Amino acid sequence: MNILPRDIPPRAVWTLEQAGIHPLLARLYAARGVTGTDELDDALARLLPPSTLLGIDRAATLLADAIAQDKKLCIVADYDCDGATACAVALRGLKTLGAQHVNYLVPDRVVDGYGLTAPIAQRVKDQGADVLITVDNGIASMDGVAHAKRLGLQVLVTDHHLPASELPNADVIVNPNQPGCTFQSKSIAGVGVMFYVLLALRSELRTRGVFDAATQPKLDTLLPLVALGTVADVVRLDANNRRLVAQGLKRVRAGAMPAGLASLFVASGRVAAVATTFDFGFALGPRINAAGRLSDMTLGIECLTTDDPARADALAKTLDAINRERRVIEGDMREQAMNIVEGLFDEGDEPPPAICVFDPDFHEGVVGIVASRIKDKLHRPSFVFAASAAPGKEHELKGSGRSIPGFHLRDALDLVAKRYPGVLLRFGGHAMAAGCTIAEEHFDDFEQGLNEVAQEWLDVATLTRRLETDGPLAPEYRRVDLVDTLHKEVWGQGFAAPTFSEEVEVVSQRLVGEKHLALKLKHQGQPVDGIWFGHTDPLPAKVTLAFRLDADEWNGVRRVRFLVEGAEV
Numbered sequence: 034m035n036i037l038p039r040d041i042p043p044r045a046v047w048t049l050e051q052a053g054i055h056p057l058l059a060r061l062y063a064a065r066g067v068t069g070t071d072e073l074d075d076a077l078a079r080l081l082p083p084s085t086l087l088g089i090d091r092a093a094t095l096l097a098d099a100i101a102q103d104k105k106l107c108i109v110a111d112y113d114c115d116g117a118t119a120c121a122v123a124l125r126g127l128k129t130l131g132a133q134h135v136n137y138l139v140p141d142r143v144v145d146g147y148g149l150t151a152p153i154a155q156r157v158k159d160q161g162a163d164v165l166i167t168v169d170n171g172i173a174s175m176d177g178v179a180h181a182k183r184l185g186l187q188v189l190v191t192d193h194h195l196p197a198s199e200l201p202n203a204d205v206i207v208n209p210n211q212p213g214c215t216f217q218s219k220s221i222a223g224v225g226v227m228f229y230v231l232l233a234l235r236s237e238l239r240t241r242g243v244f245d246a247a248t249q250p251k252l253d254t255l256l257p258l259v260a261l262g263t264v265a266d267v268v269r270l271d272a273n274n275r276r277l278v279a280q281g282l283k284r285v286r287a288g289a290m291p292a293g294l295a296s297l298f299v300a301s302g303r304v305a306a307v308a309t310t311f312d313f314g315f316a317l318g319p320r321i322n323a324a325g326r327l328s329d330m331t332l333g334i335e336c337l338t339t340d341d342p343a344r345a346d347a348l349a350k351t352l353d354a355i356n357r358e359r360r361v362i363e364g365d366m367r368e369q370a371m372n373i374v375e376g377l378f379d380e381g382d383e384p385p386p387a388i389c390v391f392d393p394d395f396h397e398g399v400v401g402i403v404a405s406r407i408k409d410k411l412h413r414p415s416f417v418f419a420a421s422a423a424p425g426k427e428h429e430l431k432g433s434g435r436s437i438p439g440f441h442l443r444d445a446l447d448l449v450a451k452r453y454p455g456v457l458l459r460f461g462g463h464a465m466a467a468g469c470t471i472a473e474e475h476f477d478d479f480e481q482g483l484n485e486v487a488q489e490w491l492d493v494a495t496l497t498r499r500l501e502t503d504g505p506l507a508p509e510y511r512r513v514d515l516v517d518t519l520h521k522e523v524w525g526q527g528f529a530a531p532t533f534s535e536e537v538e539v540v541s542q543r544l545v546g547e548k549h550l551a552l553k554l555k556h557q558g559q560p561v562d563g564i565w566f567g568h569t570d571p572l573p574a575k576v577t578l579a580f581r582l583d584a585d586e587w588n589g590v591r592r593v594r595f596l597v598e599g600a601e602v
Contacts, residue, residue: 035497036534036579036601038504039064055518057510061531064503072272075279075523077253083233087214091205092189092230093237099164099187100131100238107162108137109149110334111169111223112325114318118262119168119191119224121291121337122255126231129250130238136160139330142398143422146431147461147468149177158184165189169223171203172196172211173461178203191226193268194461195443220269220527224262225277228255256281257290258337264310265318267465269527278523282308293336296349297321309520311530320349323356326398363399367406370395370417374407386487386496388415389480391430391473395419401433401466408435412498414442414487416469418476429458430476433468439495440487442467449482456482500599502534502579508557513591516584532598534579539572554578554595565597577601 041064049059052070067073083089099106106127110120120137127135138160140146140153148170154177157165164187171178171190178201181188188203195210207230209216221229231252239249260281263274270278284290285308294317298305301316324333332355336348370390378384388407395403397419407415416434420427436442441464450457456478460469471479524530538555545551545564552563552572562585563578580595 034599034601035499036577036599037499037501038534039501041504042068057507057515058518058522061503061519065528075276077276077280080276081217081273083229083236086207086209086216086226086229086233087211088205088207089230089233090237092191092207093233095164095187095189095205096127096132096230096234097237097241100127100133101241103133104163105134105161106132106136106164106166107157107160108135109153109157109165109167109170110137110139110330111147112139112142112330113169114265114321114333115223115262116169117321117325117330117333117337118258118265119222119227120334122224122231122258122262123166123168123227124334124338125258125291126228126234126252126255129252130231130234131243136162137334139325139334141329142325144424146423146459146470149174149181151176151180153177154181154184154186157181158186163187167191168227169193171201172206172208173201175199175201177201189230191223191230193221193223193226195463218271218273220271221274222259222263222266222268224259224266225274228252228259228277231255253280253284254289257285257294260285261294261313261317261321264313264525265321267314267526270523270525271527275523275528278310278313278525282310282523291337292340292342292345293338293348296342296345297336297352299346300349300353307517307520310523310525311520314525319359320352320356323359324352326402327359327362327396328355359399359402362396363402363406366395366399366403366417370403370407371410374411383496384411384413385484386413386491387480387483388413389418389432389476389483390416391418391432391476393420397422397431400431401435401468404433405435408437412437412496414440414445414483416479416483418471420473421470428473430471430473431468432471432479434462434466436465436467437495438499440490445483445486445490448486449479452485453478453482500532500534500579501529502532504533505535506533506556506582508559511556511559511561511582511593513584513593516582516593519582530581532579532581534577534601536575536577539574539576542571544569550597552595552597556595561593561595563595563597568597572600 045063045068046059108120108123110116165181166189172192172194178188190203190206192208209219260278297317303312303316321333324330339345373390400417400419404415404417414436416432418430418432421429421431434442443462446460456475458470540553542552550565550568554561554563579599580597583594583596584591585594
């Protein structure tokens with residue numbers, strides 16, 4: 034592993050310090066490309082204007098007309114946390130803005146697969162809907178949209194995924210990544226797109242005189258859900274996304290959130306009053322996602338939409354139980370997958386440029402998580418496949434992939450599809466995560482095709498694991514109050530949580546729980562505890578560590594400890 038300190042532009046640090054930013058935060062922000070305090074202003078007024086989203090005015094008109102004509106609306110959601118929160122935001126927001134008939138339908142991961150399909154469009158029609166609204170999906174649903182239109186449904190697609198060369202023939206598409214859209218935040222999550230559609234709808238209803246600026250409903254109550262979906266979907270936290278997340282976190286910490294979120298904090302053992310992006314990404318998000326992986330995402334959506342605290346508690350406990358089951362399945366699958374991976378190359382040799390794994394016993398709801406674990410361990414683009422459990426589709430394999438910086442996974446799949454016609458039945462996704470469906474007989478072809486592309490695109494530098502850090506930690510910043518200050522900030526994908534690095538002395542080390550390394554360190558001559566989760570190999574007496582700051586409590590006293598992320602021996 035190469036531990037590389039980030040470049041810290043001194044002029045940007047000075048500018049931020051002069052504006053009153055804490056010196057440590059000024060250094061961290063500057064290293065992440067922030068040059069002025071305007072980028073740190075998280076006021077709602079600083080959000081990008083909805084008008085710059087292509088199609089949003091027509092979407093607002095379509096929805097305002099539908100509300101005025103008392104039409105029945107049906108939201109077609111996705112079965113991950115972004116899709117669930119987007120659905121909850123749509124349901125709550127549309128009802129708040131006057132829609133009387135709003136229903137939703139969430140595809141079953143196993144039976145329906147991803148996105149709006151023709152059978153799902155039929156089910157929407159059979160429910161008596163007039164308008165079909167997709168959230169976090171639809172941009173690749175050519176057949177599903179076409180069938181919905183044939184059935185006489187109006188179709189509004191709201192999505193954030195990358196489009197193919199052809200767009201679906203919807204009445205309106207709102208997606209910042211569609212051609213011709215000038216919206217600056219291309220990395221906004223699906224839930225963020227839906228929130229923006231609601232802002233535009235409220236503006237249209239104001240224009241029509243339904244209410245004025247004083248009487249219009251507040252939509253900021255939806256921001257905790259927007260923040261959760263944004264963080265859980267691991268989209269890049271650009272300035273606009275950071276504002277959405279910061280606003281959501283403020284409300285959560287103040288106790289102003291839907292009942293289901295409050296219950297999920299309790300079920301996961303987290304404290305909402307000091308909520309962090311880490312809580313969204315590693316506690317609440319996985320519990321919502323678990324419903325879509327192993328059960329029915331209706332459970333997650335119901336948890337996010339109920340206003341009954343008792344019902345919310347019951348659903349949160351159910352989601353927590355499902356997540357515990359998911360962890361057991363994932364652990365078994367990960368062990369099985371790593372055994373397969375170890376057979377792909379000889380000990381001491383480099384792994385192949387891309388990893389593809391399949392076993393008939395794998396659970397398709399967990400393949401993405403296992404792919405992520407393999408990617409983390411081997412630093413290679415990784416795909417894990419499971420046999421489809423859908424009736425009549427037993428010959429198909431459903432795969433989920435995770436990538437490394439420098440390898441655009443969706444573009445790689447696109448190239449494999451062109452070189453190996455017929456191998457990929459369906460595919461889609463982003464640069465760092467993608468999914469696909471193939472026939473089992475074509476697994477070897479897919480593996481060969483992906484490795485060919487990886488061989489061409491990846492070089493030694495890209496295949497070498499790099500850990501960017503913020504350099505040494507000044508001893509005066511090794512304080513509990515600064516740990517709390519750092520935790521309150523919005524960190525995540527593309528705006529990484531602070532990680533420091535420098536040589537330390539290892540005074541003692543021991544294994545705890547058989548899989549974690551507990552450390553007694555000397556940092557610049559001062560003693561400090563450390564923990565390296567999931568690591569068992571002993572460290573030398575002097576070593577360069579990459580670490581995050583955390584606070585540990587013992588006998589009522591809080592002390593700083595280092596969470597080790599990596600070592601350069």
